[in-house]
Amino acid sequence: MKPPPFDYVAPTDLDEALAALADAGEDARVLAGGQSLIPMLNFRLAAPVKLIDLNRVSELSGIERRPDGGLVLGAMTRHRQLERDATIAEYAPLLAEAAPWIAHAPIRTRGTIGGSIAHADPAAELPALLLLLGASVRVARAARDGEAPGRVERTLPLDDFCFGPFFTALEADEVITRIDIPPCGPLEGTAFEEFARRRGDYAIAGAASRMILDEDGTCLHAAVSLINAGPAPALVAGVEEPLVGRPPTEDRLAEAADVASAGCDPAPDMHGSEAYRRHLVRVLVLRTLARAARRAAAGRTPGIETEDG
Amino acid sequence: MLRVEDARLLTGRAPFIDDIEPAGTLHVAFVRSDMPHAKIRSLDISRAADHAGVSAVVTAEDLGDLCRPGPVLVPPPPIDGAIFNARTALPLAREVVRHQGEAVVAIVAESRYVAEDAAALVDLDLEPLDAVADLDRALDADAPLVHEDLGSNLAAHVRQTKGDYAAARAHADVVIGRTFRYDRGVSAAIENRGVIADWDGRDGRLTVWDTTQAPIPVRNALAALLGLPESCVRVVAPFIGGGFGPKIMFYAEELIIPWLSMRLGRPVKWIEDRYENFFATTQERGQTHESELALDAEGRILGVRDVFLHDTGAYDPYGLTVPINSQCTLLGPYRVPAYESEFRVAFTNKPVVTPVRGAGRQHGVFVMERLLDFGARELGLDPVEIRARNLLGPDEFPHDHEILYQDSAPLTYDSGNYRPSLEEAARRIGFAGFDGERAAAAAEGRCIGLGIVNYVEGTGIGPYEGARVTVEPGGTVSVVTGVGTQGQGHFTTFAQVVGAQIGVDPGKIRVVTGDTSEFHWGTGTFASRGAVVAGSALHAAALSVREKILQHASRALEVDPEDLVLEDGEARVRGAPDVRIGLGELASRANPLRGAVQPGTEPGLEAAAYFGPARGTTANGVHALVVEVDDETSDVTILRYVVVHDCGTVINPMIVEGQIHGGVALGIGNAFYEELLFDEFAGAGNASFMDYLLPTATDVPAIETAHLETPSPLNPLGTKGVGEAGAIPVAAAFAQAVEDALRENAPGLEIVDIPLSPGKLFALRNPADGGEDS
Numbered sequence A: 001m002k003p004p005p006f007d008y009v010a011p012t013d014l015d016e017a018l019a020a021l022a023d024a025g026e027d028a029r030v031l032a033g034g035q036s037l038i039p040m041l042n043f044r045l046a047a048p049v050k051l052i053d054l055n056r057v058s059e060l061s062g063i064e065r066r067p068d069g070g071l072v073l074g075a076m077t078r079h080r081q082l083e084r085d086a087t088i089a090e091y092a093p094l095l096a097e098a099a100p101w102i103a104h105a106p107i108r109t110r111g112t113i114g115g116s117i118a119h120a121d122p123a124a125e126l127p128a129l130l131l132l133l134g135a136s137v138r139v140a141r142a143a144r145d146g147e148a149p150g151r152v153e154r155t156l157p158l159d160d161f162c163f164g165p166f167f168t169a170l171e172a173d174e175v176i177t178r179i180d181i182p183p184c185g186p187l188e189g190t191a192f193e194e195f196a197r198r199r200g201d202y203a204i205a206g207a208a209s210r211m212i213l214d215e216d217g218t219c220l221h222a223a224v225s226l227i228n229a230g231p232a233p234a235l236v237a238g239v240e241e242p243l244v245g246r247p248p249t250e251d252r253l254a255e256a257a258d259v260a261s262a263g264c265d266p267a268p269d270m271h272g273s274e275a276y277r278r279h280l281v282r283v284l285v286l287r288t289l290a291r292a293a294r295r296a297a298a299g300r301t302p303g304i305e306t307e308d309g
Numbered sequence B: 001m002l003r004v005e006d007a008r009l010l011t012g013r014a015p016f017i018d019d020i021e022p023a024g025t026l027h028v029a030f031v032r033s034d035m036p037h038a039k040i041r042s043l044d045i046s047r048a049a050d051h052a053g054v055s056a057v058v059t060a061e062d063l064g065d066l067c068r069p070g071p072v073l074v075p076p077p078p079i080d081g082a083i084f085n086a087r088t089a090l091p092l093a094r095e096v097v098r099h100q101g102e103a104v105v106a107i108v109a110e111s112r113y114v115a116e117d118a119a120a121l122v123d124l125d126l127e128p129l130d131a132v133a134d135l136d137r138a139l140d141a142d143a144p145l146v147h148e149d150l151g152s153n154l155a156a157h158v159r160q161t162k163g164d165y166a167a168a169r170a171h172a173d174v175v176i177g178r179t180f181r182y183d184r185g186v187s188a189a190i191e192n193r194g195v196i197a198d199w200d201g202r203d204g205r206l207t208v209w210d211t212t213q214a215p216i217p218v219r220n221a222l223a224a225l226l227g228l229p230e231s232c233v234r235v236v237a238p239f240i241g242g243g244f245g246p247k248i249m250f251y252a253e254e255l256i257i258p259w260l261s262m263r264l265g266r267p268v269k270w271i272e273d274r275y276e277n278f279f280a281t282t283q284e285r286g287q288t289h290e291s292e293l294a295l296d297a298e299g300r301i302l303g304v305r306d307v308f309l310h311d312t313g314a315y316d317p318y319g320l321t322v323p324i325n326s327q328c329t330l331l332g333p334y335r336v337p338a339y340e341s342e343f344r345v346a347f348t349n350k351p352v353v354t355p356v357r358g359a360g361r362q363h364g365v366f367v368m369e370r371l372l373d374f375g376a377r378e379l380g381l382d383p384v385e386i387r388a389r390n391l392l393g394p395d396e397f398p399h400d401h402e403i404l405y406q407d408s409a410p411l412t413y414d415s416g417n418y419r420p421s422l423e424e425a426a427r428r429i430g431f432a433g434f435d436g437e438r439a440a441a442a443a444e445g446r447c448i449g450l451g452i453v454n455y456v457e458g459t460g461i462g463p464y465e466g467a468r469v470t471v472e473p474g475g476t477v478s479v480v481t482g483v484g485t486q487g488q489g490h491f492t493t494f495a496q497v498v499g500a501q502i503g504v505d506p507g508k509i510r511v512v513t514g515d516t517s518e519f520h521w522g523t524g525t526f527a528s529r530g531a532v533v534a535g536s537a538l539h540a541a542a543l544s545v546r547e548k549i550l551q552h553a554s555r556a557l558e559v560d561p562e563d564l565v566l567e568d569g570e571a572r573v574r575g576a577p578d579v580r581i582g583l584g585e586l587a588s589r590a591n592p593l594r595g596a597v598q599p600g601t602e603p604g605l606e607a608a609a610y611f612g613p614a615r616g617t618t619a620n621g622v623h624a625l626v627v628e629v630d631d632e633t634s635d636v637t638i639l640r641y642v643v644v645h646d647c648g649t650v651i652n653p654m655i656v657e658g659q660i661h662g663g664v665a666l667g668i669g670n671a672f673y674e675e676l677l678f679d680e681f682a683g684a685g686n687a688s689f690m691d692y693l694l695p696t697a698t699d700v701p702a703i704e705t706a707h708l709e710t711p712s713p714l715n716p717l718g719t720k721g722v723g724e725a726g727a728i729p730v731a732a733a734f735a736q737a738v739e740d741a742l743r744e745n746a747p748g749l750e751i752v753d754i755p756l757s758p759g760k761l762f763a764l765r766n767p768a769d770g771g772e773d774s
């Protein structure tokens, strides 16, 4: 369980990092929190010739609120910051609610939002949550041969970013620089819940739900994103059918949960059969939809309540 | 009293194996089979040997004469008609590998990093062979063979009986028959194994640091195999981060590392990593029981019949200890007039099975306690009542079960008083009012249930241990014994036993364990025997030293020995405490530089003594718990946990509680979290702590313990062992509690397979769509 030999650089400047990555070619990797990459090296599942450490690149950190109310999260934002930051708690409460369920505290102090998305584990919370929030991913690379010198950037909606297990739209010379989250409105509620064998484990199944109500309590928008219930994060098709345009009654929430349970794509594994996982999805979707609806009705989007409300 | 070793342990000042690194040390990595069963088609080490920084690459061929099957460490008991086919591993595999993780090549290099780089350059071409993965089919006529020469996979066949079961069954009012499967996993000690060897060619001495529970047998084996006098081999077991059984073995690495040091003339070090530990360290595996319990109409046991299969993995170096423990412990604290028990041991292509804390006892307890639960249901008795009706009474000891135990002695319980344990546990868990509590919870939509079970633990077996107690001239008392220590609190318990006899504060007594240069008689730490056997030897040695102290002090203070008291490290005259002399001063006087010494005396205040019990002593106890089952997710949370146990005289209550807490944590892991999962080819898929689920602090509840003390007549201290008590009955209690919690929502649910998990509980409740677990 010792990594194979590799070169290591720790630039402080993003362009330097991008240049180093471009120079090293296919066999280089950037190192963020190292909580997924270092285990892979130790198991010799990955053998990059060079590691480019992003931890000193200040441009990649920081949590900011945009004038329109949306949020900009640097790629090196640690899970622990999502858990504790006041801005996140107020304007992206879903992330604050879920962050304590990502791994264990020491891992959260290292692991990053950029690393989580780039790693694209189907059991990871953040890609699924960011998808539900309509986030987009900003990536950058150094100009390639034949391009004008400088930095080349593009923005992808999360939808177009995570394709499959450990498989993303990221090219070998690209680095995630930040995540943009659009503003959320009043009368919007979100909720998260997962089921894992032990606190800190990757979830056997998880669900995040979002609901927007109008003043009369009619559902304007309902969406569900699942964790570890398919090869890549995706919004569940059809959950809005029984809900939108009507008040979210218990029966309709249950119907939506049935839709999610039938429509997901969980693989059996050591923790349980496909049937068990579908069953868990149903339980978790029902619980989170109900909670999101209550929160939306209470108009308490910003700030998560300490008790289930 | 607090543990005297904790200050060192908690502040990181206790030396563990990886802290030891003599100058110039070389490091070893092994190339191991990644297949459960394969033929070695070819092996080319040339690229690895040429790699920069590599000192040696060693295969089976290079070992020459040493490449012989390892020893059978525990001979099977002499049971009439028993079959035992010994098959043990070569230090490095030749021609065939029989389980994942079997070592094939050893690489010695400047660092572990370089050694692993070179390991990746070994061309090992394995041709997969059909593997024996399924225990239930291992003995089928068409099963692939783990050991070709044996002609079948039968490692052992043993039958022991008492009374006439057929007759008992014929008279029974109720016969309960079930099939049980009980699997368990790795010991998962926090510290993996490690060996460091330093050969000093100038004076022909070999020093080996080894994470072993049994340093003296390792020394003796090494001396024999390497052709060295035993006195020239020193084996030191430093502080060890958990033993739990697998560190009793004599492993290939324990031979290869010293041999490499002798060959290369350099210190050589190997530290097992966690991935290796999942395959290269022994573990426990499954048993399948076909069992029957014959009861009369009042729920009294008339007889038990149990036929089981035991998985020993690819080899059987530890004889029959585990299945015999299952066979014997099944009888529990009960009066069982007729017992018919038969087991077969099968070789499979899985890692080697040897005792892990509990060592098969939990399998037997599970079977018996579950049968009683199903019997109680059938007869409409509650779980406490059916147990109470069958307990041996206090006047029935010693109780001979008429079969042989793992130590080859008859299974005879020395002493016990079982009913108070059961009543105390029932009281503490709130058994009497639980129907109301369950109903109140149900009214809130919660499912809670109670489980309560008995167990016995055979402990403190022979052959013997020894110890030496010395009062040094400076006043230090040093205590030496041969057993290794892995966190049990020996430094405290042993010091207490000695301190009590010679009037010295245990905190001031220096205890040395597990260094063969300090003491070289004894066997090791296993079967909950440290306090019983080594403790009794220490007690005897301390008594001899006490005699010497009293004689010398009587002379020095000119009083009768009867008028002396020993306290605070001094001999004092009773009633005149100012007339006194320190033990150090007495030790100096007992070792004069000039003048005449009386004939027939020995110098110094020192004595060695030995203790060998005729047979083991039997401890007992009761576990009771309350669980809550989440009806939606099938998750289970333990709300309360009570252990009432009786391990005879308690030397140190805190240490006893610590043993029980750790054991219960292990038992919870076994019941609900841990399972090493093998596919149909015997390959394990979850060999990391991400996927092999150890219970964590949040999964283990606070545990309430109560001690009852029924002294053992078999040793002067009256103690019984307690090392495995916590682990043994957890699964049985857990299963009963889960069924109780779901009595409304899943009536008739029967848990007969362990480990359980939420996924498996769901499958049990939804047989139509949950069965396809992979």
Ligand SMILES: Cc1cc2nc3c(=O)[nH]c(=O)nc-3n(C[C@H](O)[C@H](O)[C@H](O)COP(=O)(O)OP(=O)(O)OC[C@H]3O[C@@H](n4cnc5c(N)ncnc54)[C@H](O)[C@@H]3O)c2cc1C
Binding pocket: A029, A030, A031, A032, A033, A034, A035, A036, A037, A038, A039, A054, A075, A076, A101, A102, A103, A104, A107, A110, A111, A112, A113, A114, A115, A116, A118, A119, A121, A123, A124, A125, A126, A170, A174, A175, A176, A177, A200, A201, A202, A203, B690
């Ligand atoms: C015991 C344990 C439990 C865990 N449990 C969970 C859990 O429950 N849920 C969960 O979501 N995660 C869990 N994790 C994973 C953890 O959250 C990781 O931190 C995360 O997946 C990766 O983030 P990182 O910053 O550590 O990335 P690293 O390990 O540094 O990198 C991971 C990959 O992403 C690439 N990468 C990193 N940053 C960037 C970037 N800015 N641009 C481009 N590529 C990048 C790296 O090159 C590498 O390929 C667990 C980890 C451990 C060790």
